[in-house]
Structure formats: structure tokens, C-alpha cells
Amino acid sequence: MSEQLKHHLNKVVEITDEEFPSILEYFETVKLKKKQNLQQIGQVCHSNYFVEIGCIRMFFVNEKGIEQTTQFAIENWWITDYLAYTFQKESEFTLQAVERTTVLSIHFQAQEKLLKEFPKLEKYFRHIYQRAYAASQMRMKFMYDFSKEELYLHFNKHFPEFVQRVPQYLLASFLGLTPEYLSEIRKKSIS
Template sequence: MSEQLFTHINKFSAISPEDFNRISSFFEFEKISKKQVLIEAGSFCNQNFFVLKGCLHLYFTNEKGVERTVQFAIDNWWMTDNLAYLGQTKTGFTIQAVEDTQLLSISFEKQEQLLKEFPQLERYFRIMYQIAYGSSLMKMKYLYDFSKEEIYFHFTEHFPEFAQRVPQYLIASFLGLTPEYVSEIRAKKRS
């Protein structure tokens, strides 16, 4: 399983197999069941997760009790509340498995130790943060620029790997739509 992380790291920063043997010792392998919570809102965020197989989502619950999905992570994606993780503070988000998931987790302390021992991984993690930030900016652009219907169809056409794996109610939550509205526009497209 850790071969997957080795390959992913080497897309952005070169490391040897010998170095990776040591690097992999900083991570814990976990199997998570569908709907299992990894981090609960209000708790300290001390873990960063690399998804090997499966799907996670990060969400918050608004004042009306409605869950709003902010991010998904599927195979070869990272997930944490970056601000709470880096600041070692409590998170306002919950991270939960959407499907049975296999992942590697690393604590903040171990990640800091890892980066001291392997400074070339600073580049890798910097690029991961830049990609995550860029994705957040694009999502904001779509929310402001597109109609609700355009947002949904853009998402399903450009990210089919999510559209096929993630339940419609979570896609609706992620896009700021109601599940009923998503059903309505899907029915309209079929007719």
C-alpha cells in the first residue's frame, strides 16, 4: 500500500526507495468503515490523511443543523483541516468516510520530524497545499459565476470520478444545493 504514496511523492519530489523505507515508518495504515468519523468538529486536529482507496469528506454543520461538505478526498488525495492541523487547534469540521476507506495517517509531530529528516519533502507538501488552495479558489469562482444548474453539470462532467462514487446528497451539499434540486435538474436532463 505504501508503494502508492511512494509513487505519488515522486510525481512532485524525487526520493529513493531506501529513503522511502524510512519515510513510510512515520505513517500509520488504517482501515475505516463507511460513515466512520476520523476527526470530530470541536476536537484537536492532529492528523493528516492520505487516501489509498476509498473516499472521505470534510464538512461542517451550520446553525440550522444542515451538513455542508467542503471537500472530498479519493484515492491519492490528502485530507485534513489544514489551518487547525498546522496551528494545532480545534477544528470546526468533521472528517468522515463516505465509503470503506484505506488510508495512511501522519500526526503533526511525526510530520514535523519527517520534514526535518527529509527536507526534500517540504516541496511535496508545499505543492499539495498549493493544489488544495487552487481547488478551493476554483470552487469559489464556480459558486459565484455559474447558475446552480451549471455548477452541478460542470462538476459531474469535469469530475466524473466523484460523481460516480459520491452519493448525490453529498454532491448537493458540496455544491451548495439541496438534494431535491439535484434530483429535479437530473430528471430535467433525462427528459
């Protein structure tokens, strides 16, 4: 499975067959059951995660006690609470497996050592962080620009793999909808 990470790295920087085993030593494989937490609210965020198999969601609990999903990550995506990870502080989010999932985990100090040993990976991680930030900006724009129905239709068009894979109640949480309203939108879009 680690070939996925090598392929992903090679999209941005060139990693040789000789270098990759040394890079892989900095990672730990973590297997999760469906609904198992990888990181919880209030825990110091020590790791960044590369999804090899499965799907992870990031969520917080709002003042009404309702889980609000803010992000998903599927195969070949990275996920963590970047603010808490960067500053090694307590996370305000929980990371949870949506389905059986395998991730490669890299601890903060291990990533720092990795970047010293392989400086070209600075470019890779900068690229990953820039893309994550850009995606976050666009999501915020869509949340303000689109009606709830348009938001779902846009998401369905551009990310059909999520709509098919993620339970409807989690998709509703991510889009800021109730499951009932999402069900109405889906029925309307099918007919």
C-alpha cells in the same frame, strides 16, 4: 498499498527505494468503515491524511443543524482541516468515510520530524498545499459565477468519478443544493 504514496511523492520529488521505508515509518494506516468519523468537530486536529482506498468527506454543521460538505478526497488525495492542523487547534470540521476507506495518517509532530529528515519533502508538501489552495479558490469562483445547474454540469464534466461514487445527498450538500433540486437537474441533463 503504500506504493501509491511513493508514486505520489515521486510526481514531485525523487524518492529512492532505500529512502521510502524510512519515510513510511512516519505514517500509520487507519481503516474506516462507511460513515465512520476520522476527525470530529471540536477535536484538536493532530493529523493529515493520505487516502489510499475509498473516499473521505469534510463537513460542518450549519446554524440550521444541516451538514454542509465542503470537500471530498479520493485515492491519492490529501485531506485535513489545514487551519486547525497548522495551528494544532480544535477543528471546525468533521472528516468522515463515505465508503470503506484506508488512509495513511501522519501526526503533526511526525510530519515536522519527517521534513527535517527529508528536507526535499518540503517541496512536495508545498506543492500539495498550493494545489489544495488553488482548488479552493476555483471552487469559490464557480460558486459565485455559475448557476446551480451550471455548477452541477461543470462538476459532472470535470469530476465524473465523484458523481458516480458519492451518494446524491452528499453531492447536493457539496454543491449547495437540495437533494430534490439536484435530482431535477440530473433528470433534465439526461433528457
